[in-house]
Amino acid sequence: MVTSKHSTNPDPDPASPFDSPLGRAVRDSAQQIWLAGLGAFAKAQEEGVKAFDNLVKEGAELQRKTQSAAEDRFGGLADGLADKVSAMAEQVGAKAGAQWDKLESIFEQRTARALERLGVPTSGDLARLAQRVDTLTAAVEALTVQSQAAARSRAKAAKKPKASLKPAVKAGAKRAAKSA
Numbered sequence: 606m607v608t609s610k611h612s613t614n615p616d617p618d619p620a621s622p623f624d625s626p627l628g629r630a631v632r633d634s635a636q637q638i639w640l641a642g643l644g645a646f647a648k649a650q651e652e653g654v655k656a657f658d659n660l661v662k663e664g665a666e667l668q669r670k671t672q673s674a675a676e677d678r679f680g681g682l683a684d685g686l687a688d689k690v691s692a693m694a695e696q697v698g699a700k701a702g703a704q705w706d707k708l709e710s711i712f713e714q715r716t717a718r719a720l721e722r723l724g725v726p727t728s729g730d731l732a733r734l735a736q737r738v739d740t741l742t743a744a745v746e747a748l749t750v751q752s753q754a755a756a757r758s759r760a761k762a763a764k765k766p767k768a769s770l771k772p773a774v775k776a777g778a779k780r781a782a783k784s785a
Contacts, residue, residue, distance in 0.1 A: 635723060646716055650709075657705055661698065668694045 671690050720727075726734075 639720075639723060639725075642716060642719060646712065649712060653705060653709065657701070660701060664694055664698060 668690060717727075
């Protein structure tokens with residue numbers, strides 16, 4: 606009998622591609638990449654907040670110095686200028702905050718795409734899985750209750766005494782005696 610190398614029946618116990626040394630190395634590298642990504646995300650969040658707070662602090666200090674210098678130089682004109690500078694500082698702060706939010710959003714999207722490519726389940730996937738487990742658990746419990754009820758009814762039926770065969774045997778004997 607001739608067998609082909611490309612069988613349509615898969616090997617019943619195929620070795621996982623991750624069991625080879627190369628597979629383990631790839632798996633370990635993927636794990637390190639994942640951990641590095643999480644570390645980078647945490648560091649970016651931590652340092653980003655610190656950087657933003659520092660920028661706000663420096664902006665407030667600059668605004669104070671600018672107002673002070675304007676008052677010294679221009680006297681009464683400084684009030685209007687200070688208001689304009691304050692308004693501009695608020696606009697700059699708002700724009701910086703919007704840019705930071707945009708940067709954070711881009712980072713989160715890229716991290717989510719990387720996690721998806723690695724096959725890491727999302728919180729939505731886990732919630733759907735938990736819901737399915739709850740549904741299956743309820744179904745199994747219902748079937749268990751039904752099975753136990755059926756077993757009890759079978760046990761009751763088995764305990765009932767069966768009708769005696771003696772009256773039927775006597776009636777049969779009487780008929781036989783009459784016909785003889």
